[in-house]
Amino acid sequence: MTGEGHRRDNVAVEQIEVVVAHTERATLRVGEVFLKIDTDPARTDVEVEAMALVPLPTPEILWRRPPVLALAALPGTALGRLGEPSTASPAAWAAAGAAARLLHDAPLPPWPGRGHDELAAQLDGECAWLLRHEVLPTDLVTRNRRLAETALRPWTPAFIHGDFQVDHVFVAADEITGVVDWSEASPGDALYDLATLTLGHREHLADVVAGYGADVDLDLIRAWWSMRSLLGIRWLVQHGFDPHAPGCEVDVLRAQQA
Structure with a gap:
């Protein structure tokens, strides 16, 4: 290949953005492509299969060469960030609730989720x-543990995202343009997704x-807030994140005492 041809085959990008990185996973943005690198191929298997099953818009899979999965960027912006006020409109938040309901009404995925005993x-x-x-x-800890334990009641399994955080839900003009990061998808309690969101x-x-358009037990949402925060703090600390940051997990636990 000539030098001129070689130059034509190269595409310049302004920068490589590290979206998230820790010892288990990393996500890089290169132009309009996200490169997800995961040490556990089973998580990527779940993500790929879940995106093929769900009735929601998801990123286009460009290619997969383990341990890397390449996804096209979604239009719009994230609904928000944990620890920061959301600038999204009430209509956008309602659209996220409607998207969750659509997912929860879908047929269950063919792999198991976490049960009560495992969560306990x-x-x-x-x-x-x-x-x-x-x-x-x-x-x-004691107060929030008591609250969290109330979430461990019998529930009818639904198809849940499993990590339905605000920064995984993308919106534009108050409509959902896509949902990302499906590696935790499984059968589970629908209220867990609403609590995570x-x-x-x-x-x-x-x-x-x-x-969402259905009766929701708000006390159980609060119970899942406590559960998710208590279960996540050690992982966050050990992977270089700060659960004590304003508005994050520790503040959530403190607010539960109000």
């Missing part, structure tokens, strides 16, 4: 770690429920 064991282990390492005050954004819970 995880909660026990994480609370013990938080207390042993004096990460949080005992009364804060509104974690740290309780002021938008009414908009989400209105869009």
Whole structure:
């Protein structure tokens, strides 16, 4: 190949953006392409299969060469960020609730999800770690653990995203343009997705429920806020994130005492 031809085959990009990176996974943005690198191919298997099953818009899969999955960028912007006020409209939040309902009404995926016993064991282990390492005050852990345990009641399994965070939901003109990061998708409690979406954004819970269009037990949403926060703090600390940042998991736990 000549030098001129070689230059034509190269596409310049302004920069490579590190979206998230830790010892298990990394996501890079190169122009309009996201490169997801995962040490566990099973998570990528779930993500690819889930995107083929769900009735929601998802990123286009450009190619997969393990451990890398290349996805096209979605139009629009994320609904928000944990720890930051959301600038999205009430209509956009309601649209996210409607998207969750559409997903939860879909046929279940053919792989198992986490059951009550597994979640109870995880909660026990994480609370013990938080207390042993004096990460949080005992009364804060005890209060939130009691709340979290109320979520572990019988539920009818739904197809859940499993990590339905605000920064995984993209919107434009108050409409959902796509949902990303499906590696945690499974059968589970539909209210877990609604709680994950509104974690740290309780002021938008009414908009989400209105869009969801079904009776929702708000006490169980709050229970899942406690559960998700308690289960996540150790992982965040060990992977270089700060759950004590304003508006994040520790603040969520403190707000539960109000």
